[in-house]
Amino acid sequence: MLLVDGSFSLTDADWQVQLEGFARAVEDPLVFPRSDRVAVGVLQYSGTDVAKGTRLEIPLTRLTDDEAVKAFTTRLRSIERLNDVSNPGDAVHAGADHLATAGRSGTTWSMCMSTDGEPNAGEGLADAVAYAKNKGVDRYNVLALTSGVFTEEQARAVYGPHVFGGGRVNAARSIAEFSSLISGCLNYALDLAAIEVNQAVQDWQNSVPLIRAKSTIVRTFFKTVDSQEVRTSGRLRGYRDGQELPGSPLTPIDATEIVVGPDAAAGRERFSGSLNFSLPAIWTTGRVKLVPELPGGVRCEGGRWTADCGTEVEFRPGGNFRVSLFAASWNENGTVREPSFADLYEQYQRMHDVFPVSNASASFETLNLDGRPANDDEGLEEVNSQLWVDWWTDFRSGTYDTRTMYHAAILGDGGGGLAMGIGSPISSGWLSGAEGLYGTGYARNRGAHEVAHSLGREHIVNADQNGRTFPVLGAKRGWCGEVAGTFTDDYPYWTGTSQGDRPTLGPNGDRDREIWGVSARYFGDREGLAITSPHTTYPMMSYCNSTRGDSQGRWIDVRDYQALYEGQLGPDATAVAPSRAPAVAAEPASVVLRGQVDTATGTATFRPTMPAFGVTAAADDPEGGYELRVLDADDQVLHRVRFQPRFPEATDEPPGGDGRDEPTVGTFEVAVPAVPESAARAVVVRDGQVIGALAAERKKPDADRPTAAVDRDGETVRLSWKGRHAGPHAPTYTAQYSADGGDSWRTYAADTGATEASAPRWMVPGSPAALVRVIASHGLDATVVTSEPLAIPDAAPQLAIRNPADGAAYHGAQTIRLDAGAYDAETGLLADDAVSWRSDRDGELGSGRILMTRADQLSEGAHRISATVTDAAGQTVTREITVSISRLPAPTPRYEFGGFRPPIDPDGLTVVEAGRIIPVKWTVGGEEPGKSAVVSATFDTPGADYRWISTLGSYHLNVDTPRSWAGSRHRLTVTLADGTQHSTEFEFQ
Ligand SMILES: [Zn+2]
Known part of the structure; x- marks a missing residue:
């Protein structure tokens, strides 16, 4: 029996939503099976006594077929409201009477009551409930609509002592939430199978550490006792120190209802396999108890759960991740090819998704290239060498800290990625068409893979399973062509697949210990990107590609995630004050000779000489297998130093490739004392043989004072200079920009023969006294020429709405995650309070780069939702999307x-x-x-x-x-x- 409150406190519109909610529940075969064994009736109550204040609207009716359902719901939808005081005791009494006369004995008699206030008339609830029990009613459940005057506490106090037979009091905060709980009011309790609290990877035991302030998804899994499937809604309550947390109970982030069957794990790869909640940031600190709540109740067994069928988790302190992301930029037939703000922001977000950190920050910079990088390792080695110039300048100017990663993103599909070495902060990679918000496939997490190399993580290999590049001490091989150093730990998790053996995210096989991935920002949006199955997607540090085309391609595995948390990205490592180089004189006292050695060809080549910015000459490395010598015209040695080049890890090959043996090209940068006039050349010596040489030039390289200006289009800042040189060889140039009087420099072009460099204006921090400097390199010398102070206007902030997708539809009390990327060249990623959200219907919604709200907190209908960002200089940018809000989900079409x-x-x-x-x-x-x-x-x-x-x-x-x-x-x-x-x-x- 549905006992429907017809009192006057509801608005007419809310009354209709309530009836519609009941009608939808009756129409749903997963709530009321089409069977002659199930009957449902409706009784309305409102008035001062049983006779006048209760009305049997629809007697108990069997819903045997669609026609019966249609007749029933037509009557239900047209019920007229009694519109009087509230007399729930009378309703219980009258409902029991009807069940006793029309109900079939031997079946379960259940009453589901809706109410929106305290009883103020009729029989007392205690007496009525005693009467109902005596009449044989098995269960009494209450769904209370709470409002300002009727609180959840009151509802529990008034009705809590009287519900019985497994019934409970469910409190809804709005008519929309009420209607989403109706179907569950008729359910019996479901068995709790798991509360998976997942920030990137997790198992059902929550054995992977949880990190403070990292985006968190809670997936709650249930099962039915018999093989029947039922539809249920549900919520998640959160407590800390016994106090309920703000926003509790949370509503699901995607669908408000799911179908639960006998196998809790069957839908683990789908949104619809669990009720999914996105935790507000303020929940993700300290010890928190999470308790799922279903309208029909939750049952739980075993020692894993708290008494109220919840779980306690602890969010531990996390570290910081910092990255400088460079847009590789070149001119191709008159068009500039470079990643956009949204592309760079997406790369930052992907790294933030997979790394175990509480905080992340990014700066977005540009790196002008002379042309499209070559489609091989040499192309990437060239980009990395140019990135090194920026890193070196930062390091020498004292603005570098050892935990900032430098990564260049290259637009287009020209190959894989390459880190300069394990632990080297420098890497680059092709975006390969996967750069957008919804980019999928193998290249998607390439940037994070390369940066993980920079953070010390090796490829996933196992010598026992896959062998070595040569016996005994050769590099270890992985399952998909990867190679890693001799002493790398063997990866412990793999499984047989139709493609052969593949590494897995964790131990597969035992459901409780299987490691599954989530990307919190895609919940409610893209299933394939939100949920990563260990059965179809392989570890990020492998070369294996997912068999699901709409997926992450690769995802971080549990071993690397934990190792980064306990190591390079952990709170201890990143809490240490950044190590900075000492301040140095502006005039270079020595130079850095740079280049590459190739062990395959036995040759060495030099790159343009850089100023050492006062660094002392490199110490001799007695272990180094190479020697750098500066010689005079008579081959007398003026300076000698032994060194060891830095070799990268093997590059990322397409999946299924043979991989390659250990890399053969290594890089070196060796500081030597100021080169005397008498120097004639520098040579690299290996095993007593000269394998490469760089001749001195007769004259020092030079350039006119550089300058910078905003282009006529207003979108580009252009740096330009004039080179001057004597002799046959033109110098190469490095162009740098400073907005802080020379304390720090951004490198916009390195090792180029061009005499100009440009950057999108949004990337260039404004300054009333900006400086441009050009390093001209020639032979063994490098000279630095600095501009007069220039006025460059403040850069406007950048803003991109990441979620919701334009046109998204929400219903009921569904959680809505508003998410915007906001950046400003002068300050970097903008703080939460810089972004404000607004609806054209409802006005201000709040502020924050991520702002959670609920569909029932917005008016019904179409909204234009805008985000506005304001930078420190007061410049604003607004972006807008459209969403639609409805109290009830759109009627389900027949499929x-x-x-x-x-x-x-x-x-x-x-x-x-x-x-x-x-x-x-x-x-x-x-x-x-x-x-x-x-x-x-x-x-x-x-x-x-x-x-x-x-x-x-x-x-x-x-x-x-x-x-x-x-x-x-x-x-x-x-x-x-x-x-x-x-x-x-x-x-x-
Ligand atoms: Zn790699």
Whole structure:
């Protein structure tokens, strides 16, 4: 029996939403099965006594078919309100009377009451409940609509002592939330299977450390006791020190309802497999208790849970991650090719997603290249060498701290990525078409892979499994062509797949210990990017590519995540004050000779000489296998120093490649004392042989004073200078810019023959007294020429709305995550209070780069949501998207199930071998673009593993069934969002 409150406190519109919510629940076969064993009736109550204040609107009716449902809901939707005082005791009494007369004995008699206030008339609840129990009613459940005057505490105080039979008091904060809880009011309790608290990788035991202030998704998994599927809504409550946290209870971030079946893990790869919550930042610190709440109640067994079926987790202090991201920029047939602000911001976010840190910061810079980098390692080595110039300048000017990573992003598809070496802060990589917010596939996390090398992480290898590059002490090989140093730890997790053995994110096989990935910012948006399955996606530090085309391609594994947290990115490592080089005189007293050695060809080449900015000459390295000598015209040695070049890790090959042996090209940068006039050349010596030489030039290199100006288009800042030289060889130049009087420098071009460099204006910090300097390099010499102070205007901030997607629709009390990227050249990533959000209907929504709100806190209808960012100079930028808000979800369309496809016998029994993977395929018609109609697909018994190969329209699910199923029959059911179910039976041999 539905006992519906018809008192006058609801508005007419809310009354209609309430009726509609009940009608939708009745229409849903997953709430009321089409069966002659289930009957439902509606009783309205409002008035001063049982006779006048209760009205049986619809007597108990069996919902045997669609026609019966239609007749029932038509009556329900047109119920007229009694519009009087509230008399819930009378309703319990009258409901019990109706069940006693019309109900069938031997069935469960259940009452679900809606209320929006305290009782103020009629029979007392205690007496009424005693009467109902005496009449044989099994269960009494209350759904309370709380408002300003009727609080949740009051609802619990008034109704809590009287609910029975597993019933409970559910308090809704708005009519929209109320309507989303109605279906669950009729549910019985569901079994809690897991509360997965996930920040990047996690298992069901929550054994991976949680880090303060890192974006957190909580996935709650449930199962039914029998093989029936039911639809339920749910919420998540949070407590710290016994106090409920602000915003509690949270509502789901994606769908407000899910379908729960007998196997809690069956939907783990899908949004719809769990109720998913995005924790507010203020929840993610210290010890927090998380308690899932279902309208029908939660049951839990075993010692893992608190008494109220929750779990306690601790958010530990985390470290910082800092990165300077460079947009590799070149002119191609008159067009500048370079990553945009959104592209660079996305690279930063991907690193933030996978690294175990509390804070991250980024600066976005440009690096002018003379042309498109070559499509091989040499192209990347060239970019890295130029990045080194920026790093070196930062280091020598005292503005470098050892934990800033330097990474260049290259637009286009020219190859892989390359870190200058394990632990070297410098790397670069091609974006390969995966640069956008929704970019997928192998290249997606290439930037994070390279930066992880910079943070000391090696490739995933295992010598026992894959061998070495040569016996005994050769480099170790991985499963997909990777190579890593002789002493790298063997990776412990791998599994057999149809493609051969593959490394996994953690230990696969035991559901409780399997490591799954999440990217919090994609929840409610893109399933393939939000959830990473260890059955289809392989570790980020491998070369193996996901078998799911819409996925992350690669994702960080548990070993590297924990190692970074305990090491380079941990709070201890990053809490240490940055190590800075001492301040130095502006005039170079010595030079750095740079270049590369190639062990394959036995040669060395020099790159342009750089000023050493006062650094003392490099100490002799007795272990170094190479020697640098400065010679006079008679080959007398003026200076000699032994050194060891730095070799990169092997490059990222396309998946399935053979990989390569250890890299052969190493780089060196060796500071030598100021080169005397008598010097004739420098040579690199290996095993007594000269393998490369650089001749001195007769005259020092020079350039006219450089200058900078905003281009006529207003979008570009251009640095220009004139070179001057005597002799046959033109100097090369490095162009740098300072907005702080020369304390720090940004390198806009390095080692170039060009006499100008440019940068997008938004990247160039303004200054009333900016400086430009040009380093001219020639032979063994380098000269520095600095401009007069120049006025460069303040750069406007950059802003990109990352979430919601334009046109997104929300309903009920669904959580909405507003997320914007905001950056300003003068300050870097902007603080939370710099971004403010506004709705054209409802006005100010609040501030923050990430702001959580709920659909029921916004007016119904279409909203233009705008984000505005303001920089320190008061410049503002606004961006806008449109979202639609409804109190109830859009009515579910009826889908056409196209039937199961071969090898499944569509009519009869399919005979399969237990322990093998069954490819289950079917089609669904009538889906909206991008919206899956399938809410679950599962066997009637837990134990199988489910791997989605394709969804939307043409479905393909591989089910790995346990060997123990041999000799039994099991039914697989596909449940669609409209509540219809389609089953097929298998016999296992
Ligand atoms: Zn690599």
